Amino acid sequence: MTTTKLWNRNFSLVILASTMGTIGGIAGGFALAFLVFDETGSTLASALIVAIQLLPFLFIPIVIAPIMDRLPRKTFLVMGDVANSFLIFGMGLWLLFFHFSYIGYLALSLLLACLGSVDELAFTSIYPELIPKGAEQKGYAVSSMLYPVLTVIMTPFAAVLLDTFGVAWILIAQGGLSLLAAITESFIRLDETERHNSAPYSLKAWASDVREAVQYLKKERGLLGLYEYMAVSNGVDTGYSPLLIAFFRTFPGFTAAMYAAFSVVEFIGRSIGSALQYRIKIPDKKKFGFVFFVYQTYSAMDMCLLWLPYPLMLLNRGICGFLGSNSAIIRNAAVQTYIPERLRSRVNAFQGVLVTAGCSVFSLMMGFLGEILDYRWCVTIGGTITLLSGFILILGRQKALRRIYEPGEERSIS
Structure with missing residues (x-):
C-alpha cells in the first residue's frame, strides 16, 4: 500500500502562508482588544466591534462566491492578503503619530471584516485543490491544528510584545506578515486557465449562478x-x-x-x-x-x-x-x-x-x-x-x- 506524499510544493507554501497570517492575526487581535477597552473603558464598545465584524459574513460570501467560481481563486487569496496588509500597516502608522479614533476603528473593522470574509471563502475553496489526492484527511489535520497551537504559543508572547513595543508596532509587524503571506501564496502553482471567463459577467449571470x-x-x-x-x-x-x-x-x-x-x-x-x-x-x-x-x-x-x-x-x-x-x-x-x-x-x-x-x-x-x-x-x-x-x-x-x-x-x- 503506497502512502500519498502530503508535503509537496503547493501544500507547504499554503501552510507557511497560513502560519504567517495566523501569527500576525493573533498578535494584532490581542493588542487591539486591549486597545479598544483601554481607550473606551466600555465592554459595550468592544461588543459593538465584534458585531460589526460579523456583519459582512452574512452577505459578502453570497455576493462574491458566484464570481469566485468563475475566476482564478488564487487571485482573490493573494490580493486579499495584500489589501489586508496595507490596511493593518496603515493603522499601525496612524497610531504611531495620531490618537486612537473609535469611529475610525469601527469603519476600518468593517472594511477588514469584508476582506476577511472574501479571504476565508477563497482559502476554503482553494485549499482542497492544494492537498494531494488521497491525503485529504492529513491535510485537514494539519490545518485544524495550526490555529490552536499558534494561539497557545502567541497569546502570552503577544502580551509581552504589547507591554514592550505597544499596539502600533505590533500592527505594523502584522501588516508585514500579511504581505509576506501574500508573496508566499503567489508562488503556488495552480492551473486555473479554465477559470478565465472572457464573457462579460452580468447581474443575470450572477443570479443564475446563485x-x-x-x-x-x-x-x-x-x-x-x-x-x-x-x-x-x-x-x-x-x-x-x-x-x-x-x-x-x-x-x-x-x-x-x-x-x-x-x-x-x-x-x-x-x-x-x-x-x-x-x-x-x-x-x-x-x-x-x-x-x-x-x-x-x-x-x-x-x-x-x-x-x-x-x-x-x-x-x-x-x-x-x-x-x-x-x-x-x-x-x-x-x-x-x-x-x-x-x-x-x-x-x-x-x-x-x-x-x-x-x-x-x-x-x-x-x-x-x-x-x-x-x-x-x-x-x-x-x-x-x-x-x-x-x-x-x-x-x-x-x-x-x-x-x-x-x-x-x-x-x-x-
Whole structure:
C-alpha cells in the first residue's frame, strides 16, 4: 500500500502562508482588544466591534462566491492578503503619530471584516485543490491544528510584545506578515486557465449562478442537513461563552483562572485529536458512525458540564476537544472532496452564511435564557437542543450523508 506524499510544493507554501497570517492575526487581535477597552473603558464598545465584524459574513460570501467560481481563486487569496496588509500597516502608522479614533476603528473593522470574509471563502475553496489526492484527511489535520497551537504559543508572547513595543508596532509587524503571506501564496502553482471567463459577467449571470447553487443544495439533503446541524451546534456553542464567564464569575469557589484552564485542556485535546488524524486513517465505512457518535457525545458532555466537580469539568473539555477535532477533520475532508469544484465557492458561501446566522440567533437565545435561568440549566438546555438536532438532521438523513462520508459504501444502520 503506497502512502500519498502530503508535503509537496503547493501544500507547504499554503501552510507557511497560513502560519504567517495566523501569527500576525493573533498578535494584532490581542493588542487591539486591549486597545479598544483601554481607550473606551466600555465592554459595550468592544461588543459593538465584534458585531460589526460579523456583519459582512452574512452577505459578502453570497455576493462574491458566484464570481469566485468563475475566476482564478488564487487571485482573490493573494490580493486579499495584500489589501489586508496595507490596511493593518496603515493603522499601525496612524497610531504611531495620531490618537486612537473609535469611529475610525469601527469603519476600518468593517472594511477588514469584508476582506476577511472574501479571504476565508477563497482559502476554503482553494485549499482542497492544494492537498494531494488521497491525503485529504492529513491535510485537514494539519490545518485544524495550526490555529490552536499558534494561539497557545502567541497569546502570552503577544502580551509581552504589547507591554514592550505597544499596539502600533505590533500592527505594523502584522501588516508585514500579511504581505509576506501574500508573496508566499503567489508562488503556488495552480492551473486555473479554465477559470478565465472572457464573457462579460452580468447581474443575470450572477443570479443564475446563485440559483444553480441553491438547486444543488436542495437536491443534496445530506449536505443541507449537515449545514443546518452546524448552524445549530456552532450557534449554541457561541452562546455558551458569556454563560460560562458569568458562571465562573458568580458561582462560589470558581475563578476566572479556572475558566481560562478550559482553553488549555481543550487545546491539548484538539492537538492530540489532530495528531491522531494525521497518523491514522479511519476506514470510510466507519466515518459516518464515528462522526454521529462524536456529535451526540459532545452534546451529552455539554449537558452535564456545569454539574460536575471542577476536575471532571476539565476532563470533559479535554475529551470534547479531542472528539471535536476528529469530527471536524473528517467532515472537512469528506465535504470539500464531495462538492463539485465548479460549485465549491458558492456552496461554501451558503454554509458560512447559514452558520453565521445560526451563531447570531442562538447566541441571543442563550443570552436571554441566562437572564431568567440558572446558568447550569442554560448549558444543559443548549446541549439538549444540539442532541435532538443530531437525531433529526444527521441520523434522520443518514443515507444521504453516508454518500458524503462513505463514498462507494452501500451500508445502512439496521
